[in-house]
Amino acid sequence: MVWHLYNHIIMKQIKLSLIIISLFFLGTACTKWGEATPNCISVTGQIEKQGVTSYMYGTHTIKDYALRSDIYDLDQFIHEPIVMIEGCFIKGYQNGAVEGGPDYLEVIAIAIQ
Secondary structure, three states, X not given: OXXXXXXXXXXHHHHHHHHHHHHHHHHHOOOOOOOEEEEEEEEEXXXXXXXXXXXXXXXXXXXXXXXXXXXXXXXXXXXXXOEEEEEEEXXXXXXXXXXXXXXXXXXXXXXXX
């Protein structure tokens, strides 16, 4: 009887440990390819319309970054000489991973300087 109770307690601890480990890995793998990550930066410069490129992602650029935004119409900021954007890196598009292209940012905030 004691052995059965001991075995039951050990199995519950193992199950709890597996659940905790699974939740940890689920939390670290939340961003999928093409989703914005929680890693964000600020970039100051002039926004330009994206032309034809070998890497073919992004609608606009600022300095050495390709941009996209679901929040802002980036065309409205093309003629501004200096803007500051806050952008989050998009998973899978960092360090020239796609056709040697630039890092890809999801614009989450923008300010005219």
